[in-house]
Amino acid sequence: MTSIIPDITKRTSIGAQRNPASEEAILTAAAEILSEGGLSAFSIEAVARRAKAGKPTIYRWWPSKAALLLDVYHRQKGETFYPDTGSTRGDLIAFLETLLGFWTKSGGEVFRSIIAEAQSDPAALEALRDYAVTRCRASGIILERGVARGEIQADLDIPLVMELFSSFCWQRLLTGRLDASREQLSHLVDAVLTGFATQNRHAQ
């Protein structure tokens, strides 16, 4: 089996070779527990019981409950986050809309609870930090495509700029304001893509 989340599995692995069938069973059990019982039912113990796996096995592959929860969450997101619309502007707007839309529909509760937990649990913070850094690199494909098309400056720190866009979504999630309009998102993307200084590097 090929994992659909190679960057995550690589990240959370602490050297132990994962058994794909066990990994799948654990992730499936974790997803079922989450969907049936919600966050309050989610524990490493409950996942181990349902997946018929040992707790040490789970902890060997996922160093914390938050790390496992983030993997389950990430699988639910699916692979539709970086659609190639043909332009960087379109790709960025689609990225923002898709992420805010996913959080509105279903994934927002889990993700905001992980962020909350990370503020008092160092293991959750580490998992969240790894996840955030990994996602900003992965979403960079939007701007990498732009560079390849000659649309985006090649010297841009791509993960840093993608952090800016994902951060905007985080703040919207964490303040209960996921209902950004397409007009707002377009304005934001246009503003940063072309700049909002009256004079800029290229016009100078």
Next chain:
Amino acid sequence: MTSIIPDITKRTSIGAQRNPASEEAILTAAAEILSEGGLSAFSIEAVARRAKAGKPTIYRWWPSKAALLLDVYHRQKGETFYPDTGSTRGDLIAFLETLLGFWTKSGGEVFRSIIAEAQSDPAALEALRDYAVTRCRASGIILERGVARGEIQADLDIPLVMELFSSFCWQRLLTGRLDASREQLSHLVDAVLTGFATQNRHAQ
């Protein structure tokens, strides 16, 4: 007494006329409790006792513990967040550096705990949302000065763009990565201020 936080007091007031002396006593008591006993010691009850105020009085002026905590937190930030460095670029870099620096030094623990609490407490969420919206408007002075100087496009949605910058800081706080370098912050500000598209509105 003139409040140093007029936008906040206006926001959290629910019609009742505040008594400035009582307000000051409550905010001072709240700040003392926070600095002496930390977050775990902070409660409306403890503040009422120390300020010799009634709990109903406090609740009349601050609808939730989070709202009071945000006022105390905001007072600790002081007034140095929007220095006029003479250019929008300098002002934006200074804003990011000052906010990340304040959180590193002292205020970060309180603010991230409020964000965490807001994910499970609707009253805290409301207080946090109001605070975030208010701050994005207030920090807009940086870009408003830029518009006045002719540096920034007049049709920009200023609070929306400032949200982008503050969100970046939030994500850094919430993932324990407050140590952004000045080089990174400068790159980020340059990228969005002048745009990172190879072609832009002005060059076209």
